[in-house]
Amino acid sequence: MSESQPRPPVIPSRRPGFQVCYICGREFGSQSLGIHEPQCLEKWRVENSKLPKHLRRPEPSKPPPLSGSGSYTLQAANEAAAQSSQAQLLPCEACGRTFLPDQLLVHQRKSVSKP
Template sequence: GQRAAHFPEILLPLAPIHMDNFNPGQPCANRPAPTVFCYICGRQFGSKSINIHLPQCLKKWHAENDKLPKNKRRAAPTKPDDVIVGGAVDHEATNEAHWKASQGLMLECEHCGRRFKEDRLPVHQRSCTADNPAKRLGSKSKERTKK
């Protein structure tokens, strides 16, 4: 009653909705968003998010690298060139180059030989020591017998 007097448009009938020309096209859920690998950490990001991530990731890489003894510090990672095929960027090949670059930045544990991201190696080495090295992944410790 009283509320409707302040909002007379509420009392008007709605205009009919015509669906004749409505064609939504393919649902967006069926098309995965393009993703890009970070050449520093190897994680995947949306094509728009990667530009937000890269400066932060490089800053973190420098912070971790600066914690290392001077003789173990490395040069800053450089972004691999885009792979061009037929005059256009080959996104799949470029992504693979970025991922491989990130894998090359991993550090090897001096005790067990496994490779870790720079910030994860000290965590690993709390339990992996010269006296008690961790087992390599994929090593055959016990063969399962089939019953």
């Protein structure tokens, strides 16, 4: 019979071609990310402007595109985008857990009100 075929290397990435939004950290196909990003940034601006001053964050900046191609650089770009979106989270001063600002407000409201 024929010799066994070499197996393709198993890449631990989740879906091929997905990209992480640097604002919300969700995954998108590369085409839908292009549509999503401006909308997401607009939503971010609206939400940020509604927050109390001490919770407002500087606008997230898009990580610079990495040169080269292939899954490695895509993974690196996704990691940079994920880190950028992580920076959007705010720590609770009481318990140290991190939340999105609107969730932090809900969380603090809950923990402040006692029965």
